[in-house]
Amino acid sequence: MAMGVVLLGYGAIGRAVHRSLAEHQEDVEVLRIVDRAVLEGGAQNAATALGDAIAGAQLVIECASPAAVRSYGPGIIGSGSHLLVASLGALVDPQLAQCLLHDGPGRCYLSTGAIGGLDLIRATAATIEQITLCTRKAPLALLHPGLPEHLRSLLAGLRPEHGPEQVLSGSVADAIKLFPSNINVAAALGLAAGNMALVRVQIIADPTARRTTHSINVQTSSGKYSFEISNLPDPANPATSALTARSMVSGVLRLAGRGPHFI
Ligand SMILES: NC(=O)c1ccc[n+]([C@@H]2O[C@H](COP(=O)([O-])OP(=O)(O)OC[C@H]3O[C@@H](n4cnc5c(N)ncnc54)[C@H](O)[C@@H]3O)[C@@H](O)[C@H]2O)c1
Numbered sequence: 001m002a003m004g005v006v007l008l009g010y011g012a013i014g015r016a017v018h019r020s021l022a023e024h025q026e027d028v029e030v031l032r033i034v035d036r037a038v039l040e041g042g043a044q045n046a047a048t049a050l051g052d053a054i055a056g057a058q059l060v061i062e063c064a065s066p067a068a069v070r071s072y073g074p075g076i077i078g079s080g081s082h083l084l085v086a087s088l089g090a091l092v093d094p095q096l097a098q099c100l101l102h103d104g105p106g107r108c109y110l111s112t113g114a115i116g117g118l119d120l121i122r123a124t125a126a127t128i129e130q131i132t133l134c135t136r137k138a139p140l141a142l143l144h145p146g147l148p149e150h151l152r153s154l155l156a157g158l159r160p161e162h163g164p165e166q167v168l169s170g171s172v173a174d175a176i177k178l179f180p181s182n183i184n185v186a187a188a189l190g191l192a193a194g195n196m197a198l199v200r201v202q203i204i205a206d207p208t209a210r211r212t213t214h215s216i217n218v219q220t221s222s223g224k225y226s227f228e229i230s231n232l233p234d235p236a237n238p239a240t241s242a243l244t245a246r247s248m249v250s251g252v253l254r255l256a257g258r259g260p261h262f263i
Pocket residue numbers: 008009010011012013014034035036037039063064065066067068071086087088111112113114115181182184185236237239240241244
């Protein structure tokens with residue numbers, strides 16, 4: 001029998017996941033698509049609206065926002081449905097992470113999203129000394145309304161002749177404050193390592209970049225690992241890599257029992 005899923009969030013990732021899952025109807029049935037209008041627009045109270053939205057779902061596929069994970073994640077897990085999270089930045093909050101990852105009865109799965117190599121980082125977590133992440137993106141993919149004015153005008157005015165500009169060097173917490181929508185990869189690394197404090201983040205705005213590149217270096221007491229992941233942006237949202245939706249579909253199919261399984 002196909003696994004019943006609900007899509008929470010129907011933007012760039014949600015639409016791409018929906019399109020791909022249509023090719024796997026024998027394994028996965030999309031029961032409902034839930035966006036803001038469904039959860040916030042009705043006359044019902046929030047808990048009833050969420051209960052109706054996820055009724056019968058074995059898995060809720062979150063591709064909405066960190067705020068949606070905060071608002072609905074605990075209720076989804078508490079209802080016994082499983083949750084696959086794209087907006088990993090939400091789990092930088094240790095209380096929310098504790099609730100989602102440990103409370104149950106539903107299970108919380110974390111999407112590998114825009115990168116790979118998290119299995120290796122998880123496996124070596126006890127020996128990790130430091131992880132560095134350098135993300136290089138087109139300036140427009142970094143712009144958002146909450147940026148301080150000086151950074152907003154710097155990003156909006158960057159032209160190819162100006163060359164790349166470092167716009168952040170710091171901790172995951174520093175990155176969340178300035179670039180909350182670009183923190184998923186840093187959060188994924190911290191969650192895999194079991195300690196956000198091990199991750200140092202650098203963000204470079206590169207006006208010549210056509211791809212988003214994540215250069216990841218992992219220093220452990222037993223080895224050194226480097227990954228470079230260079231993704232084309234999703235045409236529907238330049239801040240999101242096209243790989244993210246594919247990673248989510250791959251994860252959903254794996255949860256539906258489709259192999260091969262690398263563990
Ligand atoms: N894990 C990763 O590597 C990775 C990579 C890229 C994006 N993401 C995250 O995935 C999420 C979705 O990305 P996207 O590019 O599809 O974004 P998007 O802006 O294109 O779409 C988001 C959709 O979710 C809906 N939404 C937002 N908040 C909601 C809420 N509280 N309740 C209900 N619906 C809500 C919006 O209305 C919109 O339709 C973002 O949080 C993004 O940061 C994760």
